[in-house]
Ligand SMILES: Nc1ncnc2c1ncn2[C@@H]1O[C@H](COP(=O)(O)OP(=O)(O)OP(=O)(O)O)[C@@H](O)[C@H]1O
């Protein structure tokens with residue numbers, strides 16, 4: 001049974017861990033005629049966070065959708081996290097959300113309806129926190145619950161933060177800690193402490209709205225959000241799309257408390273290995289990077305933070321602003337440089 005009376009079933013992978021691997025996704029999408037026209041400012045070619053459609057010279061519309069099976073047992077929290085994750089791609093483009101639709105798949109039968117209702121209430125709560133209404137949705141029967149949103153946002157075309165605009169010599173700032181994939185995988189088998197699970201849930205519930213506001217204030221041009229492909233996979237896509245190399249400093253990457261110990265106990269979600277495979281051949285690790293840090297870099301995130309490129313001079317100030325805005329673990333995790341032999345380099 002996919003649903004029990006009071007809590008969601010976590011027997012299979014949930015959250016962004018349920019995404020198709022990056023390699024498979026690229027093969028799936030390659031070569032289809034998507035009918036792209038002159039109004040499409042951001043389409044599929046750079047694998048960016050959301051599409052951007054030019055309404056006129058001043059206004060761009062951001063369109064994005066994200067949905068996944070349960071990431072945690074509590075339905076309300078699952079709804080909140082799925083909504084925060086769906087909204088995140090609007091923030092990752094530097095934009096502001098306007099309205100959302102619910103995407104809902106749920107096992108047929110009446111006994112699950114109260115749970116489904118709690119999921120939708122959690123999503124509505126997060127939409128209200130983001131300052132937007134939920135104006136509709138769609139619901140179909142499915143063996144496993146799946147929930148998320150399609151979100152409409154707005155952006156001035158000049159302010160779009162693309163993943164393909166990374167220049168050489170910039171600092172890379174990460175707003176949230178890594179490790180929610182490992183924490184929630186450990187929770188599924190009751191190995192994680194409640195402090196670790198609470199910290200992971202709190203991090204996933206945190207909107208990326210304040211991070212986007214900091215980006216707009218500083219006129220920054222390049223960002224992405226960290227989700228299922230991990231910091232490793234999303235940094236790789238940013239470096240590849242921009243034609244530069246990213247150097248990640250593993251010891252500077254913040255983690256959810258308790259996660260390094262869980263990695264030591266072997267709690268590693270399958271998505272981590274898929275993410276390592278994705279960058280294999282394009283990524284080099286210094287010999288003295290510990291295995292647990294390599295694992296953390298590849299950990300699939302759900303509702304992860306923003307990875308933001310900032311010029312070196314302003315980077316410390318931007319980190320301070322992000323911390324003051326509630327991202328208390330915001331850190332400089334790497335830098336960009338001229339494209340070398342490797343697209344990604346990981347140093348201790
Ligand atoms: N079924 C699909 N049809 C068309 N485009 C797709 C499909 N699935 C994914 N894409 C596109 O592929 C790119 C990568 O998708 P993905 O959902 O992994 O985005 P992401 O921003 O990297 O991750 P997330 O949405 O979790 O933040 C995006 O441009 C997305 O719009």
Ligand SMILES: [Mg+2]
Nearest residue numbers: 049089092225
């Ligand atoms: Mg994204």
